[in-house]
Amino acid sequence: MMHNDDHNHDHDHDDHAPTREDDDLELTEGEARFLALKSLLIEQGVMTADEIRARMEFNERGSPHQAARMIARAWVDPAYKERMLTDTKAAAAELGIEATEAALVTIENTPERHNMVVCTLCSCYPRSLLGEPPAFYVSKAYRSRAVREPRKVLREFGVEIPDSVDIAVHDSNADLRYVIMPMRPAGTEGLSEDELAALITRDSVVGCALPITPD
């Protein structure tokens, strides 16, 4: 499914290129092989350079991450929270966020249970909401260990979950990806929705961190 942005993609992108060109890096064999593949795909009319540029821009839609807006709304609006837990994609659409994942499920942390997400077989991740996955998420070490010793992995991240709290690990796949809704930190009663959103880090939505606690 292609997106229907309200601006066209024919203009010069230099003023807001999605990323650096890496011109300071030496060409690696991997990049050379990709460039070879890309040039053949373009020559053969499978895709155009403009389509690749437009798609790269579309792929930036999850950055900065959009889940923060949804979770902050859920924290202040119980009805929205219920809708997000029931149908995450529809709740995203309510806030103008186009989630292209096959299915998204939101799981709520509670005082009794902390949740975290892994994709043991590959690295399935809710890119529409969170952008590209962090390095740890695609690492074999995380994929291997998260399901076996989540408490220890979390400790390596500096997150101490008390033994009295269960940890549930959810294994994503291409057809079903997860979003964790952290608990709203204490002492945030007076904060606006935007201020709350700023507390919700990417890693807290994967369950590998807790939201930021204001001072």
Added chain:
Amino acid sequence: MVDKLVTDIGGEPAGAVPQEDRDQLFWEKQMIAAFNLLQVKGVVVTDEFRRTVEEMPADYYANSTFYGRRLDGMIRLLIEKGVVDADAFDKRAQEILAAGTRDHV
């Protein structure tokens, strides 16, 4: 049929989880975009790609990276489907690597 797929590493012993994040390189972003376009255009489907990764030899898989596997799987699948010619691909990749520049593509 194998007992266990090379990708099935959940629960296996492993070392420390990398704590340092790293931004995607520009070509990696381009590659993901090209991969998405191949899906959107119906040239490849996710399960076919997954199969190409699952068929990687175990020692190759063990030493591969996320982006490296994505690239290898794409190339293999597109050659298998006849979308890309294997010889033309090898020749082009060697030319680009020898030139050592991104200028001409």
